[in-house]
Amino acid sequence: MKNTEKTNLAERNPVEDIDQIVRRHNVNRGATIPILQDIQNTFGYVATEALTRVSDLTGISESELYSIVTFYSQFRLQPSGKNIIRVCHGTACHLAGADKITESVMHETGAKAGETSEDGLFTVEKVACLGCCSLAPVVTVNDETLARVTPDKARALVIESRDAEKEKTGCKGECQHGKPAV
Amino acid sequence: MGNLPYKVRVGLGTCGIAAGAQKTYNAIVPLLEAQGITPEKVGCMGMCYNEPLVEVIAPDGQSYVYGSVTPDEVETIIEQHIVGGTAVQDLLVLSPVGDTDDQPFMAKQHRMLLEHLGKINPESIDSYLEVGGYDATKKALSMTPEEVIAEVEQSGLRGRGGAGFPTHLKWKFTRQYEGEQKHIVCNADEGDPGAFMDRSVLESNPHGVLEGMLIAGYAIGATEGYIYCRAEYPLAIRNLHLAIAQATERGFMGKNILDSGFDFSIQIREGAGAFVCGEETALLMSIEGKRGMPRFRPPFPAEKGLFDRPTCINNVETLANIPCIISKGSAAYNTLGTETSKGTKVFALAGKVNRGGLVEVPMGLTVNEIVFGDLDLCQYDHKLFKAVQTGGPSGGCIPAALGDTPVDYDSLKAIGAIMGSGGMLIMDDETCMVDVARFFLSFTCEESCGKCTFCRTGTKKMLEILERITEGKGKESDIDLLEELGKKVIAGSLCGLGQTAPNPVLTTIKYFRDEYMAHVTDKCCPAKQCKALIRYEILPEACVACGLCKKQCPVNAISGERKTPHVIDPEACIRCGLCVNSCKFNSIVVTTGAPEPALQ
Numbered sequence: 001m002k003n004t005e006k007t008n009l010a011e012r013n014p015v016e017d018i019d020q021i022v023r024r025h026n027v028n029r030g031a032t033i034p035i036l037q038d039i040q041n042t043f044g045y046v047a048t049e050a051l052t053r054v055s056d057l058t059g060i061s062e063s064e065l066y067s068i069v070t071f072y073s074q075f076r077l078q079p080s081g082k083n084i085i086r087v088c089h090g091t092a093c094h095l096a097g098a099d100k101i102t103e104s105v106m107h108e109t110g111a112k113a114g115e116t117s118e119d120g121l122f123t124v125e126k127v128a129c130l131g132c133c134s135l136a137p138v139v140t141v142n143d144e145t146l147a148r149v150t151p152d153k154a155r156a157l158v159i160e161s162r163d164a165e166k167e168k169t170g171c172k173g174e175c176q177h178g179k180p181a182v
Numbered sequence: 183m184g185n186l187p188y189k190v191r192v193g194l195g196t197c198g199i200a201a202g203a204q205k206t207y208n209a210i211v212p213l214l215e216a217q218g219i220t221p222e223k224v225g226c227m228g229m230c231y232n233e234p235l236v237e238v239i240a241p242d243g244q245s246y247v248y249g250s251v252t253p254d255e256v257e258t259i260i261e262q263h264i265v266g267g268t269a270v271q272d273l274l275v276l277s278p279v280g281d282t283d284d285q286p287f288m289a290k291q292h293r294m295l296l297e298h299l300g301k302i303n304p305e306s307i308d309s310y311l312e313v314g315g316y317d318a319t320k321k322a323l324s325m326t327p328e329e330v331i332a333e334v335e336q337s338g339l340r341g342r343g344g345a346g347f348p349t350h351l352k353w354k355f356t357r358q359y360e361g362e363q364k365h366i367v368c369n370a371d372e373g374d375p376g377a378f379m380d381r382s383v384l385e386s387n388p389h390g391v392l393e394g395m396l397i398a399g400y401a402i403g404a405t406e407g408y409i410y411c412r413a414e415y416p417l418a419i420r421n422l423h424l425a426i427a428q429a430t431e432r433g434f435m436g437k438n439i440l441d442s443g444f445d446f447s448i449q450i451r452e453g454a455g456a457f458v459c460g461e462e463t464a465l466l467m468s469i470e471g472k473r474g475m476p477r478f479r480p481p482f483p484a485e486k487g488l489f490d491r492p493t494c495i496n497n498v499e500t501l502a503n504i505p506c507i508i509s510k511g512s513a514a515y516n517t518l519g520t521e522t523s524k525g526t527k528v529f530a531l532a533g534k535v536n537r538g539g540l541v542e543v544p545m546g547l548t549v550n551e552i553v554f555g556d557l558d559l560c561q562y563d564h565k566l567f568k569a570v571q572t573g574g575p576s577g578g579c580i581p582a583a584l585g586d587t588p589v590d591y592d593s594l595k596a597i598g599a600i601m602g603s604g605g606m607l608i609m610d611d612e613t614c615m616v617d618v619a620r621f622f623l624s625f626t627c628e629e630s631c632g633k634c635t636f637c638r639t640g641t642k643k644m645l646e647i648l649e650r651i652t653e654g655k656g657k658e659s660d661i662d663l664l665e666e667l668g669k670k671v672i673a674g675s676l677c678g679l680g681q682t683a684p685n686p687v688l689t690t691i692k693y694f695r696d697e698y699m700a701h702v703t704d705k706c707c708p709a710k711q712c713k714a715l716i717r718y719e720i721l722p723e724a725c726v727a728c729g730l731c732k733k734q735c736p737v738n739a740i741s742g743e744r745k746t747p748h749v750i751d752p753e754a755c756i757r758c759g760l761c762v763n764s765c766k767f768n769s770i771v772v773t774t775g776a777p778e779p780a781l782q
Contacts, residue, residue, distance in 0.1 A: 032471030033454055071473040072454030090375030091607050092532035094621050103758055107736050129375035132197045134230030134538030145200035151760050
């Protein structure tokens with residue numbers, strides 16, 4: 001499970017990155033959405049400061065850019081957690097119990113759907129169909145797709161990746177999540 | 183033993199990868215290399231329920247398909263089959279003798295569009311050329327655009343996106359409008375939850391779609407094409423980019439294609455997560471870089487579309503049919519299907535079925551034939567079969583009683599459902615129809631762009647009523663109110679989203695009113711799905727007090743000492759169902775309706 005690639009903003013100049021993205025796309029008509037998508041891919045989210053810069057460069061008003069970013073569900077205005085857990089809520093997954101999976105993930109991470117957990121480790125999202133309907137219910141963790149997930153498996157998944165994280169950071173905090181992974 | 187002329191293919195579509203095909207592939211590569219064989223990466227053959235799939239083609243050309251192949255089983259297959267020459271019977275899902283349980287799933291289909299899926303390597307244009315790829319392009323470019331349109335007219339092809347508008351008419355209209363630059367747009371924003379045939383086609387045969395676009399572009403006089411693909415399909419987008427680059431390199435795309443004087447290029451645009459962008463005018467807005475809000479028609483896109491230029495928008499499956507029709511001729515196509523719905527249609531079977539996946543059958547077969555009956559594609563116990571939902575959130579449900587309805591555009595419309603993009607969701611006695619209606623409506627309500635009042639507010643009000651009913655707080659009059667509101671949302675909405683959003687509610691009320699009534703009057707959910715109306719109980723006589731459920735419960739709602747039957751506190755219980763799954767003695771039951779008198 002790879003963590004989402006995030007750019008360390010301190011190490012590079014975000015304005016330069018944005019300028020480059022806009023320059024790369026500006027030759028095409030109607031490139032607003034690809035520009036915003038590239039910004040999100042680079043930084044993990046679309047910061048309001050980024051919108052200001054794009055507006056300066058393209059002449060598209062900030063309010064219009066904001067209206068686009070809020071219209072499409074793909075865009076995130078806040079940074080995401082270290083791991084993004086997406087629970088598919090397509091029809092087949094719904095019939096196969098996606099609600100229970102989301103609940104179990106939310107319960108274990110402590111984050112509501114669309115939000116990030118307090119420890120910053122997990123962002124939980126409900127998504128429309130991922131197109132793996134015959135293998136429902138489906139969950140993706142970062143770039144990995146998992147098929148035929150059960151609430152148990154989903155919980156174990158969270159615990160597992162939290163433990164892996166703890167091992168990496170050497171956290172020895174009083175952890176309340178000591179329930180055994182199944 | 184090197185240089186054995188065996189061929190091995192591993193299915194690496196998204197569903198395959200989700201089922202672990204990448205690990206299987208990684209395991210098979212070194213083992214096959216030792217035998218001097220390089221495995222081929224192929225796309226999805228449609229047997230999603232059996233992924234990961236590994237196909238072994240013997241020296242005599244016979245094909246053996248192994249299903250659910252784990253990395254551990256790879257060695258057995260290679261040792262026994264490729265080295266030893268005997269097929270591993272236990273793992274076979276398709277054999278040349280035709281003696282496996284899964285044989286009917288493939289054998290009873292009529293695969294034209296899906297012919298190459300799972301057979302060719304989507305990352306290699308050579309693999310596509312080997313099976314006659316781009317022959318249709320060569321043929322089309324030797325015809326006049328009018329002849330191409332006439333051929334498509336002859337085939338009787340209707341738009342596969344859902345509405346079923348005759349494809350040749352769209353082309354004709356776009357052709358007749360004057361414009362310096364025209365566009366062909368491929369609608370790959372497959373938003374219907376439960377439909378995945380477009381994803382499969384794009385991933386597994388991207389060149390087929392490109393070829394369809396090129397021919398369409400030639401027919402209508404467009405030199406620029408756009409593919410608008412959902413961002414949720416990263417593999418499809420990747421394979422399309424690769425395919426475009428390869429096609430351009432080989433001269434099937436770009437300037438003066440095959441010395442015909444015709445120029446054509448394609449750009450890919452990623453959707454950003456808005457279901458409404460599947461509607462053609464909203465899709466165009468989105469490509470133009472705006473919010474995807476549908477606009478009033480006329481003018482139709484054929485006259486004023488993308489950047490105000492004449493534009494033809496076709497669905498992935500429609501375009502993927504074009505190379506077939508051109509190279510095999512319209513006669514091979516229009517002899518299949520019914521009077522008004524020609525050819526074959528790909529359906530995505532999912533839900534409560536044993537065999538979920540993609541199937542392609544001629545139009546006009548009945549629901550029963552597809553689901554069980556003659557074709558028995560799903561391998562389904564029809565005693566439990568309750569309904570099938572076609573067309574996703576825009577479609578309607580077809581009850582088992584109407585299982586003899588032929589699946590074609592007009593017959594489905596007549597009973598309140600639609601063909602839609604071809605998702606077929608099979609539901610059984612454990613599916614609550616009110617909950618399904620609520621689910622679809624919550625989706626459309628969330629996805630409404632907010633332009634039309636009835637769609638924006640009407641769907642919200644309908645959703646509130648449905649939520650009320652599933653929570654056991656509904657009134658009898660609510661059902662009539664839902665019907666009334668539903669009709670008004672249909673009448674008062676500009677685009678297809680609003681015009682079809684009430685369909686799931688209206689059809690479930692029409693065919694399953696008793697289930698609604700049970701929720702409203704008896705406060706019970708016959709399918710035992712609606713959380714507010716069900717309770718989990720431990721049967722004291724069956725409970726062995728092992729404590730497993732107690733450990734599993736995330737809210738500590740289960741109590742009980744060792745050796746005494748455990749009890750669930752209904753107040754604390756969040757009805758997550760974890761305890762039921764954990765109980766090895768089936769001692770936890772779900773009940774619905776008013777508590778038994780004995781408990782008072």
